[in-house]
Amino acid sequence: MNGPALGILFALMSFTASAQVQDSVLHFTKGNIAEKTFSVQEILVRPTCACVGACSCPTHKTDNYSENRFLSSDAILAKNSSISLIKRGNFASEPVLNGMASDRLNLTIDGMKIFGACTDKMDPVTSYVEPNNLKSVYVEHGSSGSMFGSSLGGSVNMETNGAVINAKKPWSGEVGAGFQSAALGANGLLSLNYSRKKWAIGVNGMYRRFQNYRAGGGDIVDHSQFEKWNGALSAKYMPTERDVLRFDMIMDEAYHVGYPALPMDVAFAKAKIFGLTYQHYPQKEWIARVEAKLYANTVTHSMDDTQRSDVIMHMDMPGWTTTFGGHLDGQFIAKKHRMTARLDGYHSNARAEMTMYPDNEAPMFMLTWPDVDKLDLGIYFQDDITLNIKHRLSFNARLDFVSTNVTDPLGVQQASVFNQDVAEADQRVLKNASISYRTTLGKGWTAWVTAGYAERAPSTTEQYAFYIFNAYDGFDHIGDVNVTTEKALQGSAGIRLETGKVVVSATGFYYHIYDYILSAIDSSLDAMTIGANGVKKAENLPSAMLAGGNLSVEYTPIRSLTFRTTGAYTYGSTDAGLPLPLITPFRNVTSVKWTVGRASVSAECESAAPQTRTNPDFGERATAAYAIVNLRAGYYFPFGDKRLSLNGGIENLLDTRYRTHLDWGGIPRPGINGYLNISFTF
Amino acid sequence: MKTSFKTLFVGLTLVGAILNGCKEDDPQPDNYPNTDNLELVGTAYTDVGGIQVKLWAEGLVEAQYTRFFVELRDSATNALLEDAHVELAPMMDMGMMQHSAPFENPTSVLAVGGLFPCAVVFQMPGDMGWTLDVHVHNHANDAEGEASFTLSVANPSPTRTMVVTPENGGDPLVISYVQPTSPVVGINDFEITLHSKASMMSFPSVDTYTVTIEPEMPSMGHGSPNNVNPTFTSRGHYVGKVNFTMTGLWRINLTIMNGAEVVYSTASFDVTL
Numbered sequence: 001m002n003g004p005a006l007g008i009l010f011a012l013m014s015f016t017a018s019a020q021v022q023d024s025v026l027h028f029t030k031g032n033i034a035e036k037t038f039s040v041q042e043i044l045v046r047p048t049c050a051c052v053g054a055c056s057c058p059t060h061k062t063d064n065y066s067e068n069r070f071l072s073s074d075a076i077l078a079k080n081s082s083i084s085l086i087k088r089g090n091f092a093s094e095p096v097l098n099g100m101a102s103d104r105l106n107l108t109i110d111g112m113k114i115f116g117a118c119t120d121k122m123d124p125v126t127s128y129v130e131p132n133n134l135k136s137v138y139v140e141h142g143s144s145g146s147m148f149g150s151s152l153g154g155s156v157n158m159e160t161n162g163a164v165i166n167a168k169k170p171w172s173g174e175v176g177a178g179f180q181s182a183a184l185g186a187n188g189l190l191s192l193n194y195s196r197k198k199w200a201i202g203v204n205g206m207y208r209r210f211q212n213y214r215a216g217g218g219d220i221v222d223h224s225q226f227e228k229w230n231g232a233l234s235a236k237y238m239p240t241e242r243d244v245l246r247f248d249m250i251m252d253e254a255y256h257v258g259y260p261a262l263p264m265d266v267a268f269a270k271a272k273i274f275g276l277t278y279q280h281y282p283q284k285e286w287i288a289r290v291e292a293k294l295y296a297n298t299v300t301h302s303m304d305d306t307q308r309s310d311v312i313m314h315m316d317m318p319g320w321t322t323t324f325g326g327h328l329d330g331q332f333i334a335k336k337h338r339m340t341a342r343l344d345g346y347h348s349n350a351r352a353e354m355t356m357y358p359d360n361e362a363p364m365f366m367l368t369w370p371d372v373d374k375l376d377l378g379i380y381f382q383d384d385i386t387l388n389i390k391h392r393l394s395f396n397a398r399l400d401f402v403s404t405n406v407t408d409p410l411g412v413q414q415a416s417v418f419n420q421d422v423a424e425a426d427q428r429v430l431k432n433a434s435i436s437y438r439t440t441l442g443k444g445w446t447a448w449v450t451a452g453y454a455e456r457a458p459s460t461t462e463q464y465a466f467y468i469f470n471a472y473d474g475f476d477h478i479g480d481v482n483v484t485t486e487k488a489l490q491g492s493a494g495i496r497l498e499t500g501k502v503v504v505s506a507t508g509f510y511y512h513i514y515d516y517i518l519s520a521i522d523s524s525l526d527a528m529t530i531g532a533n534g535v536k537k538a539e540n541l542p543s544a545m546l547a548g549g550n551l552s553v554e555y556t557p558i559r560s561l562t563f564r565t566t567g568a569y570t571y572g573s574t575d576a577g578l579p580l581p582l583i584t585p586f587r588n589v590t591s592v593k594w595t596v597g598r599a600s601v602s603a604e605c606e607s608a609a610p611q612t613r614t615n616p617d618f619g620e621r622a623t624a625a626y627a628i629v630n631l632r633a634g635y636y637f638p639f640g641d642k643r644l645s646l647n648g649g650i651e652n653l654l655d656t657r658y659r660t661h662l663d664w665g666g667i668p669r670p671g672i673n674g675y676l677n678i679s680f681t682f
Numbered sequence: 683m684k685t686s687f688k689t690l691f692v693g694l695t696l697v698g699a700i701l702n703g704c705k706e707d708d709p710q711p712d713n714y715p716n717t718d719n720l721e722l723v724g725t726a727y728t729d730v731g732g733i734q735v736k737l738w739a740e741g742l743v744e745a746q747y748t749r750f751f752v753e754l755r756d757s758a759t760n761a762l763l764e765d766a767h768v769e770l771a772p773m774m775d776m777g778m779m780q781h782s783a784p785f786e787n788p789t790s791v792l793a794v795g796g797l798f799p800c801a802v803v804f805q806m807p808g809d810m811g812w813t814l815d816v817h818v819h820n821h822a823n824d825a826e827g828e829a830s831f832t833l834s835v836a837n838p839s840p841t842r843t844m845v846v847t848p849e850n851g852g853d854p855l856v857i858s859y860v861q862p863t864s865p866v867v868g869i870n871d872f873e874i875t876l877h878s879k880a881s882m883m884s885f886p887s888v889d890t891y892t893v894t895i896e897p898e899m900p901s902m903g904h905g906s907p908n909n910v911n912p913t914f915t916s917r918g919h920y921v922g923k924v925n926f927t928m929t930g931l932w933r934i935n936l937t938i939m940n941g942a943e944v945v946y947s948t949a950s951f952d953v954t955l
Contacts, residue, residue, distance in 0.1 A: 356902070362954045362955070364902070364928050365928055414927065416869050417868055418908065466927075467927065467928075525907050528928075
């Protein structure tokens, strides 16, 4: 029961449990070894949680969440009610946190910066890591998350499992298979950990193959298939009790990925991710930990129109990103202060090409990302102050220097077409800071308030895009190298009541964003893409605002029964009062779960209000309200310290035809879907 | 900072070059006039006056705006002649009839780099039939004569010269593409010439029209932004800017106006990058 593999399972369970319970930011790890100041221990203990601000420590649930490892990473993220997904197909959805998508978020794996190579954002970083390789996910809102970079929306850091040293038994792992009916999908997963006293090696593998799915009502959604595999290797070596050396590698390859909402599919998307980490735990009272990390990764992405019948002209659209980086950080403890200081930096290159092949003519070639080099050097400081048992204060600040330049002369020539000079490097300094205060108001009551200021650099697309077609608004997009740095003043607050049977939490946030970057129609320009509506160019709106909140109630009348309901709402508006695009309407998930011994049964209802606040320039259409019902059940058979888990269910029981507001192209989501997952942990 | 270093470097190099040039006291290097990037079309001697005439071109002679460079030497001493009056007379003999072509005589009686630049707009190709007479008046000895070259004018692909009948009536118009000869993605100088065919033998330059351009990719149907319409410079030349956003086949559509009157609106030149 307490084997390391189960520990892994447990940690994931706890994370997912927390993601379901939580409405807000979460800092949640298992076995936080940093707290054991004087020794390094790779011991998996019950989850610990330490946070200040927009987060709270959830009640630990003993639910069997092993089925979550068959989900995709983005689906797990979306269990957090602050996170929605932009869906373009049945694969690799783009996370949106509080109405802010990947351009405004730091999406990292073990703190490593990775950039998708698709100009259409078909490959968010979440698509390159699988849940059976995840230990925890760290979601921090706004500038509170600036440890991982300057951003407006916050940080989503996915922490991988890593190998486990000095486990109870040398070999441990999990093998599992899952099937689902809507897309005739098959999942297979395998984890193995080999553990010795001073070193360990862990491997993880996942294979998925899904066909075109059946939407509610019975229509087959063409071009929604995909196939992928993901392999991860982690090796750890502990030369002394105070040093850990860790090497991680993730390989991810997806093939024949259909994107029904786009005019093209993806032939392949490949990522290779490498990280080398050294951690030192000095035997000094005031230094808890020193960590140095180097990493490198490459992503290759190739779009494919050969499976489509309505192609006017064949085109190739490959994209590449390569990123190198590293950080050096230390955690210091001085009386009431727990400080983190960090120096980090990365260099990334992004290049994307488009070649069209007209009949009997020369190929037409252009750079949609003109070989853009980006250098980012940052310094970060955080201080968590425990004033006393009731009051905690947290402060963080970050400074970044960002320099971008176009390295391909063709890119410079292309930009000259728009009278833009991109020959010289574009340099910016970014400032981020936030302060949080958390207090215990009385028995079971806690409250927190956060204020922050954030800045972010424009994305490669916002600065350098060259006729990148966006299938949502139907416009070709062009960057502007001189687009102004986006800034935001942020405030959030929350209150939580926790009694024996009831947990209630409510949070609210308000972001006032200055120089909000949004593309605007430039009617003087001619669209390049055949059939496109026109050309949009990146511009700064004077300001925009995002506001929203979450309310979650959990009621456990008796030990075996839990009712839970979570609602989230976000409102976004430009200074002119126009709605910001792609804002999720009010969304609610209500569930009831009954657990008896090794069995559990749950029913959940997921619903959303209609979204009529649409941005016409963005080509948005209103989305109708929907509600779907899911039934789930689980059971496990213990075999000594091993366990066979069975999970199954029926999603969208009523076969409702629906789509969420963030789904592109009006493509309906899957209809009734039966699934069964079997896994064996040892 | 980078730029200023570059400027400094170029400046120093120039100063060095000038100083060197002065020191060595060598007014004419061995390869003067420099014809390294030119093709010899032919060598002929004037009928009278004892002048050797070498005709150089920038490449194959084709039915388009063609720059020539005339090298003159005293046929007795082989001395380079750099002060002379040079006049061209292109002629196409089609058997039944003859016609000339638009041309540009050298603008000066002084050679440029030892050569006399001039140009002919060959409005049609022909393996046979084209001749170019070069009339030379050597100012050094006041001798005068004419040399004759027989030319083979190839058919360029795509078309670079067209003779059109104006929509508003009037004399036929010769429209010829000058540049870009090596188009690149981004901004290119765009230049055409306009001549009117007043008679079979007279093709005066047209200096008072306005020209607008609209580039497009025919297979895509889109254009490009920030083009600058060509405006008249001299001797029938109109110069502007054309933008290409990507490689491939581009068509530059022309609209030629005389004041408010449309002269010709359906001419175009194709360019492949």
